[in-house]
Amino acid sequence: MVEMTKELTPEQITVKKWLAQLFMPYVAVFSTTSAQEKFALNNITPAEFFRPFGNVGNMNNYSMKTVDKSEPFKLSNFRINFVDKELMQND
Secondary structure: OOOOOOOOOHHHHHHHHHHHHHOOOEEEEOOOHHHHHHHHHOOOOHHHHHHHHHEEEOHHHOEEEOOOOOOEEEOOOEEOEEEEHHHOOOO
């Protein structure tokens, strides 16, 4: 495990970005027909409206405690992607 105080190598940064993109949480956006029509007037979807709010960043270096061990944990460049319900796949 890489220590949090240690500098990451370029290879580790690339892997970290790849993992963050691959395992980014997704939120399905459900909306009414009238809301979709209003968003369409501005050429955006409801999910595109919410996407700017999904970039949480590092939360001003705010530290939270984990549930299982109550250890301090800091989010680093945390992002949530919003997807319109029509684009969600049934697996």
